[in-house]
């Protein structure tokens with residue numbers, strides 16, 4: 001069974017409720033149709049019922065719950081909670097009501113905060129920053145986590161590397177310039193995410209333009225230091241670096257460039273040194289190798305809110321919703 005079929009099967013076993021606040025967007029409504037038809041999750045859509053019906057022409061979204069922000073019986077309670085959470089930042093009741101009525105991303109995140117939904121997926125039209133900012137502000141980090149980061153599950157066709165072509169790539173969406181400590185934290189979280197979603201042992205490669213000292217540069221030093229911190233912090237996780245990409249995933253190159261390493265050539269969790277590398281790397285793999293790319297999935301938020309690329313397909317949205325549902329199951 002493929003990675004995403006397994007995730008869908010897991011999601012179906014204990015159905016969660018996922019809010020899709022970009023409800024006037026055709027791919028999102030197509031995804032809602034498929035999710036309801038395949039019984040993967042319960043769906044909440046946000047917006048005017050007639051407008052949603054217009055976008056959903058030819059699709060069956062009858063089983064979705066539609067919440068109209070101007071006519072939502074929980075609105076006053078949500079406004080009070082948002083003010084309470086953000087009053088130290090100067091938020092007033094008027095501002096909170098305005099945000100919750102006009103910005104479906106804030107309303108969606110508040111639904112997750114209040115337990116009305118178990119998770120949220122958006123990003124087919126909104127930028128990553130706009131999708132993730134409300135969740136960072138309202139849901140905050142999970143206990144024991146300082147840094148929220150994100151990853152993609154990449155499923156590369158006809159690929160013998162990684163876990164039969166399945167990888168986690170991090171961070172491709174959230175933290176622009178991680179320092180060594182942050183990079184180590186991203187490695188630890190990503191290993192746990194790989195284990196939780198792919199179900200196999202994570203093998204983490206810390207990526208660089210250098211393999212075990214083949215180049216000298218402050219950027220390389222950062223990855224060397226991150227590798228040291230990660231090994232010390234997560235002694236039970238298989239982690240090594242610094243590796244160039246080929247040394248991380250191709251066994252023959254790994255054994256020639258890094259013969260002492262047990263990880264070289266076997267990595268299935270790839271930690272990119274910064275967001276430039278991660279974002280470009282996942283899009284290259286998706287577009288040129290025709291890989292399935294599910295994400296950016298967040299790790300470290302107290303409840304699951306996940307992003308999409310604006311270039312996503314309806315099928316990608318279905319996949320990220322199923323992943324979000326499984327994260328919600330795991331957090332309960």
Ligand SMILES: CC(C)(COP(=O)(O)OP(=O)(O)OC[C@H]1O[C@@H](n2cnc3c(N)ncnc32)[C@H](O)[C@@H]1OP(=O)(O)O)[C@@H](O)C(=O)NCCC(=O)NCCS
Pocket residue numbers: 128129130132133136137141146147148149172173174175176279296
């Ligand atoms: C996600 C992002 C928007 C956060 O932006 P920001 O400008 O720091 O936003 P804010 O300062 O309003 O932060 C919001 C809150 O989240 C917290 N926060 C921000 N990043 C965080 C992180 N990685 N982990 C935990 N908390 C974080 C802040 O401390 C702040 O908390 P507070 O408002 O309660 O004090 C920013 O990191 C970003 O733009 N990342 C790049 C996204 C992107 O463009 N990706 C490329 C395409 S995928």
Ligand SMILES: CC(=O)OP(=O)(O)O
Pocket residue numbers: 123126127128172173279295296308309310311
């Ligand atoms: C993840 C990502 O790159 O998102 P977008 O393509 O929407 O910028």
